[in-house]
Amino acid sequence: xxxxxxxxxPLSVPEGAIASLNCTYSDRVSQSFFWYRxxxxxxxxxxxxxxxxxxxxDGRFTAQLNKASQYVSLLIRDSQPSDSATYLCAxxxxxxxxxxxxxxxxxxxxxxxx
Amino acid sequence: DAGITQSPRYKITETGRxxxxxxxxxxxxxxxxxxxxxxxxxxxxxYYSAAADITDKGEVPDGYVVSRSKTENFPLTLExxxxxxxxxxxxxxxxxxxxxxxANVLTFGAGSRLTVL
Numbered sequence: 722x723x724x725x726x727x728x729x730x731p732l733s734v735p736e737g738a739i740a741s742l743n744c745t746y747s748d749r750v751s752q753s754f755f756w757y758r759x760x761x762x763x764x765x766x767x768x769x770x771x772x773x774x775x776x777x778x779d780g781r782f783t784a785q786l787n788k789a790s791q792y793v794s795l796l797i798r799d800s801q802p803s804d805s806a807t808y809l810c811a812x813x814x815x816x817x818x819x820x821x822x823x824x825x826x827x828x829x830x831x832x833x834x835x
Numbered sequence: 836d837a838g839i840t841q842s843p844r845y846k847i848t849e850t851g852r853x854x855x856x857x858x859x860x861x862x863x864x865x866x867x868x869x870x871x872x873x874x875x876x877x878x879x880x881x882y883y884s885a886a887a888d889i890t891d892k893g894e895v896p897d898g899y900v901v902s903r904s905k906t907e908n909f910p911l912t913l914e915x916x917x918x919x920x921x922x923x924x925x926x927x928x929x930x931x932x933x934x935x936x937x938a939n940v941l942t943f944g945a946g947s948r949l950t951v952l
Contacts, residue, residue: 753939755940757941758905762947763946764925764943764944764945764946765925765941765943766943767940767941767942770937770940786870795927799919809877809878811941813939820885820894822880823880823939823941824867824880825870825877825879827875827876828875828877
């Protein structure tokens with residue numbers, strides 16, 4: 722069974738600090754990786770997608786992918802209280818037509834305190 | 836309005852009743868998905884569809900039925916609701932499968948909160 726593992730947290734960081742969220746996955750052929758943010762009572766929304774090894778930066782967010790270690794992470798710089806949410810890691814195989822199935826981790830709860 | 840809409844947003848029903856959750860998207864996305872979200876389990880895939888008239892089971896399909904006669908609609912039916920099906924249900928869609936262009940990014944509806952008494 723394809724698994725995506727995340728520490729459930731909560732991860733608590735002070736305002737202005739760097740928050741580091743981690744995710745490991747079991748399916749070696751996975752090629753698409755996503756981070757979604759979910760506020761309480763709301764639906765998940767995409768933060769970052771990453772497809773190749775290395776870092777991808779978008780504003781205060783950086784996604785890091787290491788396929789050899791089957792590890793993907795999300796860094797949030799200058800964390801703000803508005804970043805307090807649950808962060809979901811999702812992993813998907815590469816373009817196999819009908820077998821495309823995105824699998825989600827259970828999410829990490831992030832709390833940014835003033 | 837464009838987007839992906841779910842209805843009803845909230846539903847209370849009784850054990851044994853049939854319930855249908857509706858999902859409608861206006862983007863003509865090929866792929867549509869139903870997930871359920873429960874504390875301690877995260878998002879679990881119930882069913883997905885690659886195109887009209889093509890559906891397949893996900894991780895937790897038992898007790899659910901789906902159909903997709905039109906590209907834009909993907910209803911989820913609980914034929915005989917049980918208390919264990921109390922959950923928040925999310926419909927999602929994506930343009931395509933795979934690729935590194937963002938075509939496989941999921942966009943979610945607002946969710947349907949179902950309570951089975």
